[in-house]
Amino acid sequence: MNRARLVRIIGTYGVLIALAALILFGFLRYDRFLSFYNVMSLLRYNSMFALVALGMCFVIMTGGIDLSVGSVAALGSVASALASPYGIVPGLAAGIGAGLAAGLINATLVTRANLMPFIATLATMQAASGSALLLAGNQTVSVSYESGFTAIGQGNFWTFPIPAAIAVVAYLIGSLVLNYTGTGRAVLAIGGGEDASRLMGLRTDRVKFLVYVASGGLAGLAGVILASQFGAGQPIEGVGWELFAIAAVVVGGTLLTGGSGSVVTTLAGVLLLGILFNVLNFENGMGWISLSAYWQSVIRGLFLLVVVLLQARLTRRRLNAL
């Protein structure tokens, strides 16, 4: 087997091996790690991040970035909380709609105004955050418990958390789109060479437009789950979500520079990071070390940095091997 191939395989499947190792570690070290309760609440909680990471994955594969996902999710949570008294569907529509609107702005700025994605989505991040605070009147917005809205975040499908089921469906669709539609392949082609793709006759602007809109919509949906799960629209949530999403995508073997990636391993990346932070909690609970929330935050940041650095190195190898 040649080196290029080996590097590619490690880049793609390394995350699955790491995930298996981490689960084994947790299982051996903590009694209740694989308990039904822990597993289900882990899935329930991380479903929001999974949705945001899915959108991020598509954006990154085109060679772009979406920094606005965190505050768009916050905006979505507020919008859906405000609409929650009218029922599940209005709640969903308001949250997703707010996300789509933000995505539309990103898409327009990137494809029509030709702004760099980093700048465009940074601006949207500010604007979405401000809008969320305005809408919420500077405080959390309680959701209605009568309308059934809370089922989206708290309910179960048999015994499986509904938000996790939503995430699974979203990933199935995402994987199908990426691997079995022309648009999906165009996403990767654009990331691998935008000018080349345009000369090949691909409608690059249209595809990029779609990707940013989708990312916004998924962030909005994550916001709905956030509001529904914690019983309130939270205008100041979402800080650092973009970093988590980027890291999950990158851990999943998707090239930060675009052009190569996978939806399924992105999900594995989300689980890996989610479980890792779960392990940190368990470690705290064991009493050996005692980490404040601040320290945990520092550790997470450092960890994400290491992951991105490692992947940057792997990427260089991979591009050199070509």
Add this chain to the structure above:
Amino acid sequence: MTRPPDGPSPLLLDMRDIQKRFAGIPALADASLCVRSGEVHALIGQNGAGKSTLIKVLTGYHRKDAGQVLFEGEPFEVHSPHQAQVNGISTIYQEINLVPLRSVTENICLGREQRRYGLLDWNAMHAEAERLLSRFAIGIDVRRPLGEFNTATQQMVAIARAIGFSARLVIMDEPTSSLDEREVGVLFSVIHQLKAEGVSVIFVSHKLDELYEVCDQVTIMRDGRTVRTAAMKEIGKLELVAAMLGRDVAAVEGHATAFGERDRSRIADVMFSARGLGAGQAVRNVSFDLRRGEIAGFAGLLGAGRTETARLVFGADRPSSGQMTMEGAAYHPDRPADAIAAGMGFCTEDRKGEGIVPEMTVAENLTLALLPKISRNGVLDDSRQREIVERFIRELGIKCSGPNQKVRELSGGNQQKVLLARWLAMNPKLLILDEPTRGIDVGAKGEIQRLIRRLADQGLGVLMISSELEEVIEGADRIFVLRDGVSVTELEAEAANEEKVLTAMAHGTSASSGATT
């Protein structure tokens, strides 16, 4: 409507008085191009004449400033390459425009995917890619990323992609510059097939012999204008060159290259030598000597291991066997920096990918490797930089609007000169040139060849890899022929001729390789 049996077929494409400016500078001024149905039409001109720009205007990549385009008799206004493709124009752009990270299949099928139940049918697409490539006698794993294959294969993939769209007009902008003779032969047979199917082809090439083989008609451009259109069989090679350069026929007669007379007395002692170099399959047993003031030419077919050998010498890859000495001392470069420290420079064949930084200016590109030397306490010494840059622009005759022009806007020949200047500014003793005149027009090519000769006369040792026989035979003082990773023959320039070199390239075996393997 009737027309005489031998009369011209109807006009497929009629581009009239096209004008295009970039930042106020005209790239096209009154360019015209008419192509008939089922015709193979050569488009030639020096680098920078505007051929690629004219093509990109046609395909909607650039928007024209003035002029009119008729396609199949109708006004043709497209605003994106996508629209051009939909309207029956399929294009292979000069810069191979594919996506190296994606699979061969995707590169061939993107934009006309095959579907089943609305979803991509990968099996059908792989089969389609294989079928198209088999027309070019290429059997590769189409599931692998395109970037894993060499430039020639990538070029063939680009051609296969363009052929795959059932187009009325196929445009090929310098498709043969990275192909070897066999591959060119295959391409020509495909062009003949296209012609038989009534498809028109616009064919851009610097290799004049090729034009006579496949083209019916020729349009010659100079400085953004169309200067002549003629039937291929009615115009001689010399006339073509003269029209491209805007000179008299008499002035271009004589040598095929411009290296000029060599002065053997200047060649001194052996500076660099390699014995039994090997690395993997590409380089198996290469030995050669390079003297001060000498141009050593590496001849061989594509894949003979010439570039790979050069990379070993330059420390870009590590040899698994063999020895090298530089100026009498053992030489084991671990990385290019070691080679540079030993006094070597390397202009790679992939100018765009590994050499120039297109978005940077001439001055920046030229002094990139020199920055530590012209900085004081980490701060760039502007006046020294300007002095060096201006000297090289003058000495090498780099045509640019000034040191601050972006290199992207220069012609290929001038980009090559910038690259050469970058290495020369480091005062090297040994310069490796990999295909120094590839994709460069006749005029600039001559300038570069004269420059190489002048450098050797000044005492530089030059290792020149070239796929153009004339260049090696007329330019080099000593020729090493490589075949399948083995240096099979060494010829003194005086003893070399085309036949000997070709024979060695095709069947050469050497005593030394027999002894060691």
